[in-house]
Amino acid sequence: MSGLQKRARKNLKVSVSEGIGFCSGVRRAIKIALAAAGRTKETVFTLGPLIHNPQVVEKLRQVGVVPISRLTRKGGTLVIRSHGVSPEVFARAERKGYKIIDATCPFVRKAQERARRLHEMGYQVVIVGEKTHPEVKGIRSHVEGRSFVAENVDQVKRLNFASRVGIIAQTTVPLDNFSAIVAEVAKRAREVLVFNTICIETALRQERARRLASKVDVLLVVGGRNSANTSRLERLCRTICQRTHHIETAREIDGRWFKQGEKVGIVAGASTPRWLVDEVAQKLTEL
Numbered sequence: 338m339s340g341l342q343k344r345a346r347k348n349l350k351v352s353v354s355e356g357i358g359f360c361s362g363v364r365r366a367i368k369i370a371l372a373a374a375g376r377t378k379e380t381v382f383t384l385g386p387l388i389h390n391p392q393v394v395e396k397l398r399q400v401g402v403v404p405i406s407r408l409t410r411k412g413g414t415l416v417i418r419s420h421g422v423s424p425e426v427f428a429r430a431e432r433k434g435y436k437i438i439d440a441t442c443p444f445v446r447k448a449q450e451r452a453r454r455l456h457e458m459g460y461q462v463v464i465v466g467e468k469t470h471p472e473v474k475g476i477r478s479h480v481e482g483r484s485f486v487a488e489n490v491d492q493v494k495r496l497n498f499a500s501r502v503g504i505i506a507q508t509t510v511p512l513d514n515f516s517a518i519v520a521e522v523a524k525r526a527r528e529v530l531v532f533n534t535i536c537i538e539t540a541l542r543q544e545r546a547r548r549l550a551s552k553v554d555v556l557l558v559v560g561g562r563n564s565a566n567t568s569r570l571e572r573l574c575r576t577i578c579q580r581t582h583h584i585e586t587a588r589e590i591d592g593r594w595f596k597q598g599e600k601v602g603i604v605a606g607a608s609t610p611r612w613l614v615d616e617v618a619q620k621l622t623e624l
């Protein structure tokens with residue numbers, strides 16, 4: 338469904354953002370994990386949930402793709418999720434006898450390679466992103482020695498940098514945040530080399546969400562509460578549309594959020610399947 342459409346009862350006009358559904362990295366990881374599960378009768382493991390969406394992780398569990406939090410088992414098939422991991426984790430999994438299938442997203446791999454290259458070239462590496470996110474941890478592990486993670490521009494304002502600084506981004510950070518940090522670091526270092534490693538799909542998704550948020554009365558952001566890119570999308574949209582709500586499924590919709598005849602937009606994170614968005618859109622028609 339796309340475009341503004343008239344609805345019964347509350348007569349909501351529902352608009353779904355373009356390009357909704359899994360991003361290519363998530364699609365690829367799921368395809369790889371399902372193919373691995375199809376080749377064996379044994380359980381296929383993922384280190385952490387394959388994607389940050391509880392509903393999809395549950396469906397995967399039912400076909401034998403199961404998340405583990407640590408490499409405690411001896412052997413089996415292990416799928417590395419799209420966020421990637423450190424070389425140490427790869428080595429540990431190998432030592433434990435796992436058959437490793439790497440589903441690291443190509444965009445994330447590029448960010449890891451850029452970080453390593455910057456370090457080898459003698460730049461102090463600054464990563465714009467969330468320190469505790471698995472993707473950032475993985476990227477950092479490719480930089481021997483010191484790297485700095487900045488989530489917002491305030492965190493770099495009082496810092497002293499090396500004379501040569503290389504900057505890359507977690508693949509899902511908003512471009513304006515990345516640009517603001519780059520501009521601030523540029524005031525404090527003699528030489529700055531910047532690689533914009535934000536994935537193009539994220540940038541597009543955020544741009545479309547921003548556009549839709551500016552046209553509606555209420556905005557629903559659909560996706561896992563443990564999904565960093567969904568939460569970021571919510572924060573971004575809330576700055577434009579104050580009546581933004583983050584929900585995981587249609588069951589969480591509260592009819593009191595909407596008034597007669599209002600315009601309602603739906604956006605979703607990169608790890609949110611299309612069917613969850615369709616259920617949300619359907620529920621709005623029943624209000």
Ligand code: SF4
Binds near residue numbers: 443445536539607
């Ligand atoms: S959001 Fe971009 S970088 Fe992240 S998994 Fe999807 S395609 Fe890859």
